[in-house]
Amino acid sequence: MNRAFPLHRAPVGFGPAPAVRRLAALHRLDERARELLDRAVERRRLFPARREVVREGQPVDGPLLILSGWAARVRHLHDGRRQLLSFLLPGDLIGNCRQRSAVSVSTVVTLTEAATCAAPPASASPALAEAYALSAAAEEAQLLQQIARLGRMSAEERLLDLLLEFRERLDQAGLAAPDGFALPLTQETLADATGLTSVHVNRMLQQLRRQGDIVLKGSGLTLRDVKHLCDRVGRAVVGG
Amino acid sequence: MNRAFPLHRAPVGFGPAPAVRRLAALHRLDERARELLDRAVERRRLFPARREVVREGQPVDGPLLILSGWAARVRHLHDGRRQLLSFLLPGDLIGNCRQRSAVSVSTVVTLTEAATCAAPPASASPALAEAYALSAAAEEAQLLQQIARLGRMSAEERLLDLLLEFRERLDQAGLAAPDGFALPLTQETLADATGLTSVHVNRMLQQLRRQGDIVLKGSGLTLRDVKHLCDRVGRAVVGG
DNA sequence: CGTGCGATTGAGTTGGTTCAAGGCCAGTGG
DNA sequence: CCACTGGCCTTGAACCAACTCAATCGCACG
Numbered sequence: 001m002n003r004a005f006p007l008h009r010a011p012v013g014f015g016p017a018p019a020v021r022r023l024a025a026l027h028r029l030d031e032r033a034r035e036l037l038d039r040a041v042e043r044r045r046l047f048p049a050r051r052e053v054v055r056e057g058q059p060v061d062g063p064l065l066i067l068s069g070w071a072a073r074v075r076h077l078h079d080g081r082r083q084l085l086s087f088l089l090p091g092d093l094i095g096n097c098r099q100r101s102a103v104s105v106s107t108v109v110t111l112t113e114a115a116t117c118a119a120p121p122a123s124a125s126p127a128l129a130e131a132y133a134l135s136a137a138a139e140e141a142q143l144l145q146q147i148a149r150l151g152r153m154s155a156e157e158r159l160l161d162l163l164l165e166f167r168e169r170l171d172q173a174g175l176a177a178p179d180g181f182a183l184p185l186t187q188e189t190l191a192d193a194t195g196l197t198s199v200h201v202n203r204m205l206q207q208l209r210r211q212g213d214i215v216l217k218g219s220g221l222t223l224r225d226v227k228h229l230c231d232r233v234g235r236a237v238v239g240g
Numbered sequence: 241m242n243r244a245f246p247l248h249r250a251p252v253g254f255g256p257a258p259a260v261r262r263l264a265a266l267h268r269l270d271e272r273a274r275e276l277l278d279r280a281v282e283r284r285r286l287f288p289a290r291r292e293v294v295r296e297g298q299p300v301d302g303p304l305l306i307l308s309g310w311a312a313r314v315r316h317l318h319d320g321r322r323q324l325l326s327f328l329l330p331g332d333l334i335g336n337c338r339q340r341s342a343v344s345v346s347t348v349v350t351l352t353e354a355a356t357c358a359a360p361p362a363s364a365s366p367a368l369a370e371a372y373a374l375s376a377a378a379e380e381a382q383l384l385q386q387i388a389r390l391g392r393m394s395a396e397e398r399l400l401d402l403l404l405e406f407r408e409r410l411d412q413a414g415l416a417a418p419d420g421f422a423l424p425l426t427q428e429t430l431a432d433a434t435g436l437t438s439v440h441v442n443r444m445l446q447q448l449r450r451q452g453d454i455v456l457k458g459s460g461l462t463l464r465d466v467k468h469l470c471d472r473v474g475r476a477v478v479g480g
Numbered sequence: 481c482g483t484g485c486g487a488t489t490g491a492g493t494t495g496g497t498t499c500a501a502g503g504c505c506a507g508t509g510g
Numbered sequence: 511c512c513a514c515t516g517g518c519c520t521t522g523a524a525c526c527a528a529c530t531c532a533a534t535c536g537c538a539c540g
Contacts, residue, residue, distance in 0.1 A: 075388045078474030083391040085384050097337065097376070105381055136337070141345050143383050144325050148315045150390035151323040151435030155496070186518065195391030200496055202520060234318030395528070426486065440528055442488060 262331025
């Protein structure tokens with residue numbers, strides 16, 4: 001599973017860490033903000049894949065920042081069914097926006113091995129505060145899109161739309177090429193995110209491949225015509 | 241359509257306005273907070289049913305408070321499919337939590353005739369600020385639940401869970417009896433919320449009636465055994 | 481007495497699931 | 511060096527929950 005140079009941790013061009021890059025993409029970060037981040041990043045905490053980072057209903061002492069790897073907010077139904085609520089990528093915050101509530105509203109699990117650190121307090125930098133606010137807004141937009149996906153899209157559309165969301169978000173962190181990125185998820189995980197079965201995810205991915213919409217090589221995903229694919233699911237073409 | 245005394249606007253026991261009652265249910269409101277609300281409520285604005293209150297991408301000048309009636313956040317897909325993202329009931333806020341973004345992230349439409357007013361600024365009262373924060377947290381929890389519903393529940397479960405959410409929320413505003421409430425929605429609207437077709441919503445409601453789970457008389461809904469129904473969908477039993 | 485919206489019903493279809501059996505491959509231990 | 515194991519991906523066949531299409535009913539309203 002560990003290759004010498006995991007694709008999903010390899011910045012396309014080197015430069016600031018992906019998490020910093022993503023926050024800077026949301027709002028211009030001044031020296032102070034970057035310094036705070038650099039300092040916070042030193043106290044990183046590593047998690048193996050499939051580990052719970054925070055559990056629903058448990059107290060949390062402050063927002064966390066994802067530095068590397070993929071994680072997800074997840075909800076479990078009483079009978080074992082599982083639904084991924086949203087994905088957390090480098091530069092995303094866990095437990096942003098709910099200021100005083102000391103309790104997590106959802107469980108967060110890592111999907112790959114991942115690193116986090118405590119997010120520097122917004123109060124220490126206006127630029128950072130602004131980036132956090134925009135991050136919270138983006139997160140809400142993603143939740144709304146997830147609802148529209150699950151409620152009204154076909155299986156093929158759900159997958160396409162989700163992949164396009166990944167591209168857009170990874171691009172902010174400098175983790176995507178214009179037409180592709182590393183997708184270190186199992187089909188089972190994609191199924192839990194799209195409300196499908198892994199069997200059907202498999203068939204839909206095959207269909208997308210046959211149609212020439214995507215190319216999958218190992219964990220490397222290429223989108224063959226981003227603009228056209230965005231049109232197909234009614235999504236704004238962004239970045240890349 | 242207008243009866244002399246619409247059920248959904250009739251407080252079960254009289255007292256403070258439903259919106260105030262709901263905010264007070266979230267956090268104890270002091271005199272100052274109540275006074276601010278009373279003053280804001282005087283400048284109410286009325287909307288007929290099926291009217292857009294704010295449109296996605298349009299500027300908004302500040303958060304609104306729902307005083308009466310039902311509204312919903314909605315998303316339209318490019319080909320006309322429609323998905324309700326969340327419901328807005330008396331005491332709910334529109335455009336809370338996204339402090340500086342002057343642009344709405346989703347369209348809001350009234351489902352019944354409804355009244356709103358500008359929400360008094362949180363900065364004017366700590367108690368109010370706290371209530372707003374808890375309202376935002378509740379709203380997020382509802383979005384997450386909506387995702388779980390659409391992704392992993394059967395048609396029957398989706399409807400039951402949604403009805404139980406309505407009961408819990410209307411109860412906070414004093415608009416629900418322990419076992420029922422007025423449900424002024426068309427089956428088409430329920431379909432847009434649950435990701436189903438109106439035909440199937442109809443059949444599922446009939447099934448719930450046949451099973452003795454619910455009673456529907458006009459717009460009056462009775463839930464026959466709330467505790468048991470909550471268990472069936474894995475939902476915490478609250479209020480009532 | 482129409483008119484129109486919403487609820488209801490029936491019959492046929494289909495998108496997605498379920499169940500079950502391989503296949504592929506990286507890691508492990510002999 | 512190879513056999514064995516465990517994840518994950520892939521495939522086939524049968525099934526079913528939910529959809530589509532289309533007609534009818536009921537009722538409030540003008």
